Amino acid sequence: MKLTGSKILLECLQREGVDQVFGYPGGTVINIYDDLMDSPVKHILTRHEQAAVHAADGYARATGKVGVAIATSGPGATNTITGIATAYMDSIPMVVITGQVPTPLIGNDAFQEADIIGITRPITKHNFLVRDVKDLATIIKKAFYIARTGRPGPVLVDLPKDVQVATTKFEYPESVELRGYKPTYSGNLRMVEKAAAMILAAKKPVIYVGGGASLTDAHAELKQLAETIQAPVTTTLMGMACFPKRHPLSLGMLGMHGTYYANMAVTNSDLLIALGARFDDRVTGKIATFAPHAKIIHVDIDPTSIKKNVRVDLPIVGDLRDVLTKLLKELGSQTDEVAKLAEKLKPWHEEIAVWRREQPMSYTPSKTIIKPQFVIEKLRELSNDDAIVTTEVGQHQMWAAQFFDFVQPRTFLSSGGLGTMGYGLPSALGAQAAFPKRQVIDISGDGAFQMNSQELATLVQYRLPVKIVILNNNFLGMVRQWQQLFFNKRYSQTCMELPIDFVKLAEAYGATGLRATKPEEVEDVIRKAFATKGPVIMEFKIAREENVLPMVPAGASLNEMVLAS
Amino acid sequence: MRHTISVLVENEFGVLARVAGLFSGRGFNIESLSVAPTLDPSISRMTIVTSGDDRILEQINKQLNKLIDTIKVIDFTDEEHMERELCLVKVTADDGTRAEVLRIADIFRGKVVDVTPKSYTIEVTGAPDKINAIIELLRPMGIKELVRSGPVALGRGPKGWRAGD
Numbered sequence: 018m019k020l021t022g023s024k025i026l027l028e029c030l031q032r033e034g035v036d037q038v039f040g041y042p043g044g045t046v047i048n049i050y051d052d053l054m055d056s057p058v059k060h061i062l063t064r065h066e067q068a069a070v071h072a073a074d075g076y077a078r079a080t081g082k083v084g085v086a087i088a089t090s091g092p093g094a095t096n097t098i099t100g101i102a103t104a105y106m107d108s109i110p111m112v113v114i115t116g117q118v119p120t121p122l123i124g125n126d127a128f129q130e131a132d133i134i135g136i137t138r139p140i141t142k143h144n145f146l147v148r149d150v151k152d153l154a155t156i157i158k159k160a161f162y163i164a165r166t167g168r169p170g171p172v173l174v175d176l177p178k179d180v181q182v183a184t185t186k187f188e189y190p191e192s193v194e195l196r197g198y199k200p201t202y203s204g205n206l207r208m209v210e211k212a213a214a215m216i217l218a219a220k221k222p223v224i225y226v227g228g229g230a231s232l233t234d235a236h237a238e239l240k241q242l243a244e245t246i247q248a249p250v251t252t253t254l255m256g257m258a259c260f261p262k263r264h265p266l267s268l269g270m271l272g273m274h275g276t277y278y279a280n281m282a283v284t285n286s287d288l289l290i291a292l293g294a295r296f297d298d299r300v301t302g303k304i305a306t307f308a309p310h311a312k313i314i315h316v317d318i319d320p321t322s323i324k325k326n327v328r329v330d331l332p333i334v335g336d337l338r339d340v341l342t343k344l345l346k347e348l349g350s351q352t353d354e355v356a357k358l359a360e361k362l363k364p365w366h367e368e369i370a371v372w373r374r375e376q377p378m379s380y381t382p383s384k385t386i387i388k389p390q391f392v393i394e395k396l397r398e399l400s401n402d403d404a405i406v407t408t409e410v411g412q413h414q415m416w417a418a419q420f421f422d423f424v425q426p427r428t429f430l431s432s433g434g435l436g437t438m439g440y441g442l443p444s445a446l447g448a449q450a451a452f453p454k455r456q457v458i459d460i461s462g463d464g465a466f467q468m469n470s471q472e473l474a475t476l477v478q479y480r481l482p483v484k485i486v487i488l489n490n491n492f493l494g495m496v497r498q499w500q501q502l503f504f505n506k507r508y509s510q511t512c513m514e515l516p517i518d519f520v521k522l523a524e525a526y527g528a529t530g531l532r533a534t535k536p537e538e539v540e541d542v543i544r545k546a547f548a549t550k551g552p553v554i555m556e557f558k559i560a561r562e563e564n565v566l567p568m569v570p571a572g573a574s575l576n577e578m579v580l581a582s
Numbered sequence: 583m584r585h586t587i588s589v590l591v592e593n594e595f596g597v598l599a600r601v602a603g604l605f606s607g608r609g610f611n612i613e614s615l616s617v618a619p620t621l622d623p624s625i626s627r628m629t630i631v632t633s634g635d636d637r638i639l640e641q642i643n644k645q646l647n648k649l650i651d652t653i654k655v656i657d658f659t660d661e662e663h664m665e666r667e668l669c670l671v672k673v674t675a676d677d678g679t680r681a682e683v684l685r686i687a688d689i690f691r692g693k694v695v696d697v698t699p700k701s702y703t704i705e706v707t708g709a710p711d712k713i714n715a716i717i718e719l720l721r722p723m724g725i726k727e728l729v730r731s732g733p734v735a736l737g738r739g740p741k742g743w744r745a746g747d
């Protein structure tokens with residue numbers, strides 16, 4: 018039987034197990050939208066294409082499945098760019114379908130034409146222009162395969178209108194063959210043996226965990242490794258929820274706003290075991306003085322991540338879960354040596370305990386003004402363990418990372434690599450669509466919230482009960498903090514002169530708005546919000562010039578921290 | 583250090599832009615790039631001359647390999663190989679220089695491929711150094727225009743690379 022391109026697309030989505038897509042219609046995707054009406058694939062209409070892509074991203078991060086977004090050509094396609102770049106930087110599996118002008122018009126500056134293939138080439142893992150309906154099914158199959166395998170990432174498929182209308186016999190390929198793409202999953206055993214030997218020889222090991230642990234769902238193996246070798250664990254923002262912060266071996270986050278003790282441990286360690294992390298500059302600080310005494314083991318599925326920023330003594334290319342499983346097996350065959358570790362590493366743990374005591378994660382509480390850290394602590398206390406937290410970007414994001422104790426994997430969704438303000442609300446939308454029954458919380462700032470606040474409409478329309486926390490300091494707080502510390506308090510363009518009534522804003526969309534202006538109101542507002550059925554904005558008027566500390570100034574060494582006290 | 587790299591890629595729409603964009607986006611050097619289909623028309627072969635320290639070259643190799651359309655990357659630096667480049671050069675040829683131009687072309691086994699009362703156009707092939715040398719010798723005669731293809735390279739010895747090997 019012959020099918021049109023748009024029907025083939027929807028058939029393919031079903032074969033890939035896609036039950037939920039996010040998008041926004043327009044002229045060059047109108048055929049797809051027409052066919053969507055008869056398809057079991059559910060569609061959520063966001064209020065902006067950027068939000069559709071972030072929603073697909075949030076869906077992907079929360080579930081581990083490939084997120085799917087649809088946009089029309091030209092402005093619809095260009096609106097997806099920030100979302101795609103965000104997903105690319107954080108290696109999120111995603112397929113973005115864009116409409117394109119009919120093939121005969123491509124290159125003619127046709128109405129709503131944009132070279133989205135050219136534009137997205139450097140921010141996608143791969144992209145495809147479909148020029149013949151006969152290729153469509155294979156291309157969709159390849160797109161999903163590329164998006165979810167190896168180091169995951171966004172793949173864009175540009176689908177001209179005439180290809181959507183053209184018909185061909187539909188056959189979904191069983192498998193794909195890409196001779197240039199063969200990711201290495203299996204870690205080299207000899208390298209793993211060497212890693213085990215290095216671990217057994219170390220006196221001051223630190224495990225440094227990145228987003229790869231989340232992408233491979235390697236939390237159980239990670240915990241087992243840490244406990245087996247008694248090594249302290251620090252995570253990046255992306256690795257945050259992969260290791261429970263309340264675990265005695267947890268050092269919390271490292272890097273620019275990491276804990277004092279994580280940064281000190283890394284700086285003093287003699288073996289850094291990097292797992293699915295990529296030595297981002299926000300993590301390393303000044304490269305020349307990063308982990309100066311440490312041998313480095315680097316496990317990553319992407320060979321380009323290895324030795325990109327730092328020297329590596331032992332590279333292991335492979336899937337993190339595979340490598341950890343092999344490593345645990347190897348260590349299991351050396352039980353005598355492993356048994357000695359607890360005793361041997363005692364001095365190291367004592368050293369760390371001193372740093373912990375000297376500079377615990379803390380803030381100065383207040384009885385009169387709401388401290389943002391206090392709000393985060395209360396949120397943790399009053400939310401469920403499996404609550405999914407998303408963030409925007411700014412101080413509130415860092416406070417969330419520092420003071421919310423994540424206990425389950427895939428519960429912290431934040432734009433780490435690109436640092437995209439406006440990510441939190443739509444990604445929460447996507448996560449809530451995936452898990453309608455779980456608590457989903459967007460921790461937001463007053464500035465970033467306004468970058469995609471239109472998505473309140475989507476939440477209300479689809480009954481997605483996301484709880485939004487706005488830590489309102491009436492500042493673009495993170496930039497203001499830099500101006501305070503490094504630009505003589507010259508607050509150029511960071512004061513949001515116009516105070517927004519976020520309660521009224523919520524109500525305008527038919528959501529619930531709550532506000533706390535005093536510390537004693539905080540708990541009540543949070544309780545009320547969680548007890549409310551639909552989406553809620555909780556606005557907290559916080560201490561306006563509170564800073565995120567500790568802080569490693571950009572370009573400084575990890576042990577050169579500005580401390581809280 | 584100068585490196586000559588062959589990249590075998592899927593002969594797909596936009597593949598040249600992917601490779602060129604990779605170099606520009608990551609700040610890698612491209613000294614020259616030449617590209618054409620291979621015996622197997624589904625594969626194109628690019629020869630890229632680039633430069634950088636070991637760390638950069640390792641990244642270039644890995645990043646090229648990471649492209650979905652890349653089938654194979656060969657860095658010839660540590661391999662016995664040959665490089666050949668084609669150059670067409672249009673030189674002023676008046677009564678005073680005509681004979682000398684021909685003599686130089688001859689020494690380099692160049693061919694005159696176009697003649698006018700005022701110019702010779704010479705075709706010469708060879709390793710990049712040889713091309714540089716003839717250009718230097720012709721320069722005093724007055725070079726009106728020249729074009730170089732950028733080198734192409736192949737490993738020495740009996741072994742060859744084919745898709746699927």
Ligand SMILES: Cc1ncc(C[n+]2csc(CCOP(=O)(O)OP(=O)(O)O)c2C)c(N)n1
Nearest residue numbers: 411412413438462463464465492493494495
């Ligand atoms: C799209 C985008 N534009 C600009 C920035 C730069 N930036 C980083 S944090 C920040 C301030 C965020 O303000 P707000 O959302 O109020 O959060 P706060 O820092 O006050 O908690 C800005 C402007 C960014 N990260 N993303």
Ligand SMILES: [Mg+2]
Nearest residue numbers: 462463492494
């Ligand atoms: Mg703010």
